[in-house]
Amino acid sequence: MIDVPLSVLDVAPVAAGRSAGEALRHTTELARRVEQLGYHRFWVAEHHNMPAIASSAPAVLLAHLAAATSTIRVGSGGVMLPNHPPLVVAEQFGTLEALHPGRVDLGIGRAPGTDQATALALRRTMAGLGAETFPQELATLIGYLRGDAGPIAATPHGGQSPAIWLLGSSGFSAQLAGTLGLPFSFAHHFSAANTLPALALYRQHFRPSAWLDRPYAMVAVNVVCAESDERAEWLSGPAALAFLRLRAGRPEALVSPEEAAAYPYTDLELEFVRQRNDGQAVGSPDTVRRALRELRERTGADELMLTTMVYDVADRMRSFELVAGDPGHPTDGDQ
Numbered sequence: 001m002i003d004v005p006l007s008v009l010d011v012a013p014v015a016a017g018r019s020a021g022e023a024l025r026h027t028t029e030l031a032r033r034v035e036q037l038g039y040h041r042f043w044v045a046e047h048h049n050m051p052a053i054a055s056s057a058p059a060v061l062l063a064h065l066a067a068a069t070s071t072i073r074v075g076s077g078g079v080m081l082p083n084h085p086p087l088v089v090a091e092q093f094g095t096l097e098a099l100h101p102g103r104v105d106l107g108i109g110r111a112p113g114t115d116q117a118t119a120l121a122l123r124r125t126m127a128g129l130g131a132e133t134f135p136q137e138l139a140t141l142i143g144y145l146r147g148d149a150g151p152i153a154a155t156p157h158g159g160q161s162p163a164i165w166l167l168g169s170s171g172f173s174a175q176l177a178g179t180l181g182l183p184f185s186f187a188h189h190f191s192a193a194n195t196l197p198a199l200a201l202y203r204q205h206f207r208p209s210a211w212l213d214r215p216y217a218m219v220a221v222n223v224v225c226a227e228s229d230e231r232a233e234w235l236s237g238p239a240a241l242a243f244l245r246l247r248a249g250r251p252e253a254l255v256s257p258e259e260a261a262a263y264p265y266t267d268l269e270l271e272f273v274r275q276r277n278d279g280q281a282v283g284s285p286d287t288v289r290r291a292l293r294e295l296r297e298r299t300g301a302d303e304l305m306l307t308t309m310v311y312d313v314a315d316r317m318r319s320f321e322l323v324a325g326d327p328g329h330p331t332d333g334d335q
Contacts, residue, residue, distance in 0.1 A: 181209020
């Protein structure tokens, strides 16, 4: 077994021919199920202008998910701070913490999570969109959450703020998280080559703080678990194709595994997919648990966050059941 807490990151994937409403209902079902299975926390992402993802408003979705569950921690993975005024984020998550005390995580990211035109539409000005302004915007947000930002008070504020995390896929956020003494979550699922250097920077620059007396690192990893390695590989095809199309500037909803398998990949595209899958956990329960143990050992992670993007919600739930060791009900039609 993996000897660290396991958590879940969900993007509310939208399957081709289905609606965003269905995707959000499936995310709610998944949150309830992984709570039953004993996962530690359930985070949702923030992406914009992406047909394959329904998770664009984390605070709204988290209010719904927290009300639909009772014990699992819920949080943002993450709120993309360049898109929002810090006061708005502080009040949204202060409200969530007031409604669900002790269960809310505020994961903060530096990238806009979208293209520049959409980021500008969200922010309405280029101010605050550059990396150089992020540390000050983060400090302002923390000040609002702690209630020491001067004459402006973020309300509600009951003396307890959500748990603050810094997210990243590079050394910049890792070093900043360490300097501030914040817990750090690294996006291994789309930046595997940077994982070890970033975690080393985080630990090297860590300073004890009001939040932590020692570093706490979580690593997010793509996981697709099925009854066999072959079926897991087959189920992972739609996400790989969606990621390829996103990088090519042609984002589309998630196609079926049959459609993904029939796609005529070029050699260059196949190499791109291979690199994306490098270091991820796709396969049978034994294969996935072995990959997660190896990742834990290589990174020294204090927690692993699993993200699973497959076409059918039953296969998504089944994947988390198998990783948790729940026999559940096998999916019919092994491929």
